[in-house]
Every structure is written in structure tokens, then in C-alpha cells.
Amino acid sequence: MHPRRTSDDTARTREFEAYVAGAGGRLLHTATLLTAEARNDNPRARHLVTLALAHTYACWDRLHGEDPYDHTRQDLAARYARGAWHRHGGLLRSRSRPTGPLAALTPQERLVLVIRLYEGVDGDRTAALLGLPVERVRTIFNRAMATVLSPARRPAPAVSGVKAVPS
């Protein structure tokens, strides 16, 4: 029994390594968009991706032909949704100022926008993935689109520009 188990382990490790090499970059980009961190300084996104990938590794033998990318993405979204609930408005918020294109959005708006547009998942499947009603997802999505496209988000870069001038 022991040799069979080790051969299973090496096969799984090899498959998983190929999977991470292929999907890791995209997953990390998604996570960085979700956490609204800078692309070179994204500890939260890296942590999220590592945990989601670890979960996929643990479930690798039970996927049975299911797409591992869907599995990881689902876990990533769930982890982010759980974590954002604790972080939102807490003391930790001041430590990491949101940056990037989605800085003006709330965590939930970011989640819906990134899954619908960057990941290309349609409205019904997004609702199923997040466990929300379809109308609610549509409302959040429309609000997020309006916020992202509105010119009101201009003050954020302007503030950093003013700060950069004296220094």
C-alpha cells in the first residue's frame, strides 16, 4: 500500500505544480484586485491565494474532473468575503490604504465587479458562487460600475499628487 500512496502523491504534486504555474498569475491578479493592493506590495492577496491553492491541493483527489480553477476561485471569493467582513472599518483598515483602480469601492462591490468582469462569470453563476440573490448581485454590480466610472473618484490621485509636490 505504501508504494502506491507515494506514487499517488508524486502524481498529485506534479499535476498541482503544473496547475499553479498556469493559473497562479491570474489568481494572484484577481486577489490583488479584490484586496485593492499595489501590484508590488500585496501581502494580503498572496496570503489569500496561498490558502485557496492549499485548499485546492487538499481536495485535489476529490475533484473528479471538476475544473480546479473554479474550485480555487470559489474558495478565494469565500475567503475574501469572510475576511473583508472582519476587516471592514476596523483598526487594520488604516494600516493598508486601498490603492489601484477599485480603491473607491466597498469589498463586496469589488468582489462582484471582479468576478463578473475580470473573471467573466455571468450574473446567475456569480450569484450562485457568492450565495446572494440574482437581483442583489445585479444591484451591487450596477452600483460598482457607476462608482468606478464616475469622475468623483478623481480626488484620490489628486491628494497623492499634492502630497508628492513638497517632498
Next chain:
Amino acid sequence: MNRLSREASVRRMLEGAPPPVPPGLHADATRRGARMLRRRTLARRAMWLLLLAATVAFVVWAVTARPWVEPPSETTPPLTGW
């Protein structure tokens, strides 16, 4: 601006330069995943052990206490002195 072009412009905004993938991502994920698997196996084993222990305890109690045997009557006074 109609809906499709709005979505396309936001999508372009999202698809900027991707962040660099840290070199230890795969090793870290594998390590944590293996630990998760190990913990899961241990938890399953502990659950089966607990179930087994409970079954054994129940059987031992049933054999010694014999709850299906009708207990001797205690309401009728003993017949003495006739």
C-alpha cells in the same frame, strides 16, 4: 456610453499589468495543503475511533445490564406466614 462599452472600459481598467508571482507560491501552497490533508485524516481517524469506543461501551453495558429482561416485580408483597 452604452452598457457594453462601459463594461469593456472597466475591463480594460482591471486588466492592467499583472502582479509578479512570488517564487515560493507553489511550495507554500503544497505545504499548507498537505498539512490540511493530514489534519483531515487525523480528524477522520479520531471520529472513527470515538464511534468504535462508543459502540463497544454500549455493547458492554447492554450485555451486563440486560435492559430487555423484565425486572423482578417489586410491587407485590412477599407471601409469608400461611
